[in-house]
Amino acid sequence: AQTVTQSQPEMSVQEAETVTLSCTYDTSESDYYLFWYKQPPSRQMILVIRQEAYKQQNATENRFSVNFQKAAKSFSLKISDSQLGDAAMYFCAYLNRDDKIIFGKGTRLHILP
Amino acid sequence: GAVVSQHPSRVICKSGTSVKIECRSLDFQATTMFWYRQFPKQSLMLMATSNEGSKATYEQGVEKDKFLINHASLTLSTLTVTSAHPEDSSFYICSAVPWTEAFFGQGTRLTVV
Numbered sequence: 001a002q003t004v005t006q007s008q009p010e011m012s013v014q015e016a017e018t019v020t021l022s023c024t025y026d027t028s029e030s031d032y033y034l035f036w037y038k039q040p041p042s043r044q045m046i047l048v049i050r051q052e053a054y055k056q057q058n059a060t061e062n063r064f065s066v067n068f069q070k071a072a073k074s075f076s077l078k079i080s081d082s083q084l085g086d087a088a089m090y091f092c093a094y095l096n097r098d099d100k101i102i103f104g105k106g107t108r109l110h111i112l113p
Numbered sequence: 114g115a116v117v118s119q120h121p122s123r124v125i126c127k128s129g130t131s132v133k134i135e136c137r138s139l140d141f142q143a144t145t146m147f148w149y150r151q152f153p154k155q156s157l158m159l160m161a162t163s164n165e166g167s168k169a170t171y172e173q174g175v176e177k178d179k180f181l182i183n184h185a186s187l188t189l190s191t192l193t194v195t196s197a198h199p200e201d202s203s204f205y206i207c208s209a210v211p212w213t214e215a216f217f218g219q220g221t222r223l224t225v226v
Binding site: 033035043044045047050052091093095098099100101102103104105106108 | 114145147151154155156157159162204206208210213214215217219220222
C-alpha cells in the first residue's frame, strides 16, 4: 500500500518570501501521479500542481513549483513570493492505479504580513 | 476542468435520524466516485469507493450499515448516514477521477444534535 508523509504540521513564512513544503511517499508502482492540494478555510479542495512520475521535468504553475526526486520518493512544493491568500492547509497526495487518492496529513501554512 | 457538485453543503439532523448527501458529476460520467471524511484539523480519510451499478467497496473500519452508498447512475452517488449519532458529525467530501486528476465536491458539514 502507498503512504504519503508530510513531516511539517505547520509552517510560517513572511509575505513575499519563499517557502518549501516537504513530502515523501512510498510506493512500489513505477507509474503514478502526485499532487499538491490547497484547502482554504472554505474547505474546498483546490489543485495547486500536478506531477506525472514518468516526467523528469519538475512541474511549475506560476509561483508554485515542485522538486520531484523519483529515486528518493520526494515531492516538495516551493511557493515563491508568498501572498496572504496562500494561507491554507496544503496536502500532498498520491494517485494510485485504482484512482484512489492517498493524502498526507497536511501542512498548515501561515503567511505573516 | 471537471465539475463535481455536492449537496447539501451543511446539514443538521437529530440523533437517530438518517441524512443523505448527494454527489453529482456535472460534465462527465463517473463510473467510480470516492467518499472521504475529514475531522477538524486532520487529513481526508477515504471511507469508500462507490461503483456505478454495483456494491460499494468500504475501507477497513468503516461501517457498511451506517454509511450506505448508492451509485445508481453515471452522474450520481449518494451517501446516507443512517441512525446518525453525534460522533458521526464531520465533514464529508466526495471526489471523482475522470482522467488522472481528482475533482472534489464542495463538501458537506454534518452536525448531529
